[in-house]
Amino acid sequence: MQISSNNIRNIAVIGHSGEGKTTLCEAMLFNGRAIDRMGSVTAGTTVTDFDEQEKQKQISINTACAYLLWKEVKINILDLPGFYDFEGERREGLAACGGAVLVIGANGILPIGSESVVDYCLKLGKPLIIFINGMDKPNADYIGTVNALREKYAGKLAPIQIPIMQNGRMEGFVNAIQEKAYEFSSTGRVEIPVPDDLKERMNEMQASLMETAAENDDGLLDKYFENGKLTKDEAVYGIRKGIATGNVIPVMAGSALQNRGVINLLDEIVRYMPRANERKTTLATDFDKDELVNVGCEEDGNFAAQVFKTASDPYSGKLNYIKVYRGCLKTGMTVFNSTKGKEERIGQIFTLRGKKTEPVNELSAGDIGAVNKLSFTDTNDTLCAVGDNLQFDKISFPRPCLSMAINSAVKGDEEKVFGGLTKMCEEDYTFSVEKRAETGEMIINGQGEVHIEILAKRLKSRYGVDVVLSEPRIPYRETIRATAVAEGKHKKQTGGHGQYGHCKVRFEPCDADFEFADEVVGGAVPKQYIPAVEKGLRECMARGVLAGYPVIGVRAVLFDGSYHDVDSSEMAFKAAAALAFREGIKNAKPVILEPVLKLKAAVPNEYLGAVMGDISKRRGRIVESNTEGDGTTVIAEVPLSELGKYATELRAMTRGQGKFSTEFLRYEEVPPQLAEKIISNG
Numbered sequence: 001m002q003i004s005s006n007n008i009r010n011i012a013v014i015g016h017s018g019e020g021k022t023t024l025c026e027a028m029l030f031n032g033r034a035i036d037r038m039g040s041v042t043a044g045t046t047v048t049d050f051d052e053q054e055k056q057k058q059i060s061i062n063t064a065c066a067y068l069l070w071k072e073v074k075i076n077i078l079d080l081p082g083f084y085d086f087e088g089e090r091r092e093g094l095a096a097c098g099g100a101v102l103v104i105g106a107n108g109i110l111p112i113g114s115e116s117v118v119d120y121c122l123k124l125g126k127p128l129i130i131f132i133n134g135m136d137k138p139n140a141d142y143i144g145t146v147n148a149l150r151e152k153y154a155g156k157l158a159p160i161q162i163p164i165m166q167n168g169r170m171e172g173f174v175n176a177i178q179e180k181a182y183e184f185s186s187t188g189r190v191e192i193p194v195p196d197d198l199k200e201r202m203n204e205m206q207a208s209l210m211e212t213a214a215e216n217d218d219g220l221l222d223k224y225f226e227n228g229k230l231t232k233d234e235a236v237y238g239i240r241k242g243i244a245t246g247n248v249i250p251v252m253a254g255s256a257l258q259n260r261g262v263i264n265l266l267d268e269i270v271r272y273m274p275r276a277n278e279r280k281t282t283l284a285t286d287f288d289k290d291e292l293v294n295v296g297c298e299e300d301g302n303f304a305a306q307v308f309k310t311a312s313d314p315y316s317g318k319l320n321y322i323k324v325y326r327g328c329l330k331t332g333m334t335v336f337n338s339t340k341g342k343e344e345r346i347g348q349i350f351t352l353r354g355k356k357t358e359p360v361n362e363l364s365a366g367d368i369g370a371v372n373k374l375s376f377t378d379t380n381d382t383l384c385a386v387g388d389n390l391q392f393d394k395i396s397f398p399r400p401c402l403s404m405a406i407n408s409a410v411k412g413d414e415e416k417v418f419g420g421l422t423k424m425c426e427e428d429y430t431f432s433v434e435k436r437a438e439t440g441e442m443i444i445n446g447q448g449e450v451h452i453e454i455l456a457k458r459l460k461s462r463y464g465v466d467v468v469l470s471e472p473r474i475p476y477r478e479t480i481r482a483t484a485v486a487e488g489k490h491k492k493q494t495g496g497h498g499q500y501g502h503c504k505v506r507f508e509p510c511d512a513d514f515e516f517a518d519e520v521v522g523g524a525v526p527k528q529y530i531p532a533v534e535k536g537l538r539e540c541m542a543r544g545v546l547a548g549y550p551v552i553g554v555r556a557v558l559f560d561g562s563y564h565d566v567d568s569s570e571m572a573f574k575a576a577a578a579l580a581f582r583e584g585i586k587n588a589k590p591v592i593l594e595p596v597l598k599l600k601a602a603v604p605n606e607y608l609g610a611v612m613g614d615i616s617k618r619r620g621r622i623v624e625s626n627t628e629g630d631g632t633t634v635i636a637e638v639p640l641s642e643l644g645k646y647a648t649e650l651r652a653m654t655r656g657q658g659k660f661s662t663e664f665l666r667y668e669e670v671p672p673q674l675a676e677k678i679i680s681n682g
Contacts, residue, residue, distance in 0.1 A: 003074045005297050005366030008276035009269055010076045010323075012093045014121075015103035016113035016656070017059050017082035020133040022049050024103055024256035024265075025066065025079045031188070031263055032068025032075070034353060038259065047354035048079035052461065053454050059083055061454055063093040063309055065321065065352040065368060070266045076368045082113065084651055085451035088397045088430030089309075092379070094120070095395045096308040096323040096368055099127035099243075099273040101265070106134045106253065108144030110152055113656040118153065118249075127243045127274055129250050131265055135163060135170035136255035142170070146251060158212050158239065159251040161264065162198055162205065170253060170260060174198050176205035177235050184260045206235075213238025216247055240272050276366025282325055284382070284390040287338070295325050295390065299365045302385040303327035303335060306392045310379045310427040312462070318426075319370045320377050321352075322363070325392070327385065329371075330362040337374075338391050339381040344374050378426055397429040399661055400445035401647040404452050405473070406433075407442065409466035418442060420463040424455065431455060438475035438550070448647050474641045475595060476678060477667050478544030479553035480588035483508045488580030490572050501572030503533050503561035507584040510555035514541055517557045525561040525573070532570035533558050536577030545585050546592060547679045552667070554585070592675040593667040595640040601650065601660040602633045610653050618642035619671075637665060 013021045025048050026038045039045035044055030048064035060081040067076045078093040094100065100121050104111050121128050132145050142163050150157045164172035164181065172183035174194055179202065182189040194202060213235040214224035220238045224230055230238065242248030250272060254261015277297040284304065286293045295304050309321035322329070329335070333346045350357040350370045363369040377383065380394040408417050421433040421444065431446040446452040452469065459465050485506050492499040503525060516534045525533070537556050544551045561576075599620065603611045605627065612622060612634060620638035643662065650658040670678065 005277035005299060006275050007073045008366045009073060009273050010098040010276060010368060011269060012078045012080050012097040012100040014080050014100050014117050015082050016111050019103045019105050020256045021082060021103045022046050022060055022079055025077050027256050027259045027262040028077060028266060029066055029068050031266060032070050034068040050355040053457055061086055063089040064354050066354055067351060071270055073270050075269060084656055085448035091395055091397060092309045094124060094126060098276060098279055102128060102130045103133050106132045106140040106142055106145050108141035110148040116657045122246050125246055125280060132253040133256050135253050136258045138168050142253050153249060156249045157251060158209060158248050161252055162201055163253050174202050176202050177209055177232055188263050210235050212248060216242035243272050244274055284392045287389045297365045298326050301326040302388055303329055304384045304390055307377055307379055307381045312427060317372055319372050320374055321370050324363050324365050324367050326365050328362050328364045334386055335383045336386045337377050337381050338384055338389050340376045342376045344377055346371055347373050379429060400431055402448055403443050403445045403472050405441045405470045406444045407468050409468050413465055416463060416465045417467055420459045420465055439473040441472055443472055471644060476549040477593040478546050478549050478551045478590055479593055480507060480509050480585060480590050482589040484584050484588035486580040486584030488576040490575035498567040499572040500564035500567035501576035503558055503576045503580055505580040505584055506557040506559055507588045508555040509553055513552045515555040519557055519559040526563055529573040532573040533577045536574035537581055540578050540581040545582060546590050592670040592678050594670045596637050596665050596668050597640050597662040598665045599636045599638045599660060599662050601658060602631055603654050603658040604631055607654040608632050
């Protein structure tokens, strides 16, 4: 099936979790006859929520692709997760799409999480349609929801239909520009006369839409001022142009579950959303010419594409999801992975309908598909024609913000756990795994509790490894605040040669982790044994005297001692150094230190007070705050021990809009009352 880029629409379906995105995708696929019947999220039978974890939790976890044909146009749908923990999946999908449909409930409010999604689309320059879902529910509040949206996005919102309501339910709609009304039926929709009680509202909406259309084109604006109105085609052109520039956000309504208003949505996607060959400038770096070049959507140009997602399929193996920007990808081609500097041979190409892969011979400019069994290719890699050396900008992924200790439930399976997680990192760039030297724990760093829980369950299903998650141990340290002198004498007689080592050491605070100095005079400790004293002290630094944490900030000065001509040895002096260490550190006012992080949180101004108050409760110190527009960036210093579930708690405080990052700053002394708890638990 050959479809030109002019007849392709790449649409992401986005919104907060639970608003009906996946159900809307089902209705769209059903109306496009891509499926015989609509599946159900609760029954686990939808096309785009096919992962077992998605079925169990009844939320979208992965970006899923599917397509349908509508009026000879191929619409590629990308069903994106709405839950915060899967923001990386959203970024992958939005990178590949040309526009988005935001799904929100008809609850009379701007739903939690929706603002951040809209703002992100506007930031990326992604054209957007808002679909108010759930209009079949009792007390559905279309007008209240539109007003809530208008309050936030004044000047951009453009409702293009009027719901026909009966007994609190949407039974049809009026299209203001087309001046037509439709009533929902069991077969889709039926055109009816515009209801008399809605004609005035239709005329007012039509006038408003014409004014909006005129504002997006100078020629239309002149004509509007001259004639006071525009033709239907001119109004569509102006609104379409406004959508493309982000100046206009059309609003529609319906019920995904009842398949009402979905046909109208498909019509408007075809009418208003950008064609694949209308995309904005796509820049790539040409490393041969050392310059930025614009990669146009030319079907006969040299091939250029980007991998925007990688998945493991039980049947097809490793699948690389690709967006073709230029040219045509054909089975059997050899392409150049410019990111890795290696050539790849293309085996089978697929189009996607959820987990179902459909083999095709080629994929043309503007289209989305997948390729399997590539040897070197991963997410973010650029594939181009052999002889070219282009690279597209990489998708940026959020940094992990929550850490958990992860251990094998079965002793001896630790390497399986680490190996499985490492492989899973190839398809999910928003988490990492490390072995923390300070505590000896294996740490998984992810986007939130749900994200890490899903990764743990994926380990079980793919690699048969059970794991246990727990709070990671805080890498406390111990140090000293005073100077103390200690003597260590190791003397043992065992038949034959005995053991004798004797040293006197002064312990002092210092800025370095550990310093050693030798002030021995007169050969009290022979030079060949001095390194043994230093080695013995260094080994003891790994375990402090208060709670067994590593010791830092100590200067040890060997200033005296004694030896035995026969019984002294390196081992004896190491043992003597250990005795001196325990006595000296204990008498040098030892204290517990905790890691302090630099916290950088970006929050909307309306939640600033709550966030700053919360930081103070966490023993944090506000260093500075910078306000720009509607948001403020707060920089603070906060102990690591107070940030365990901060990712989840910040989202709750800011309705999902707060973001933060941390970096290690320094160690500071723990307050005495907390130190007592740490010592008793140690």
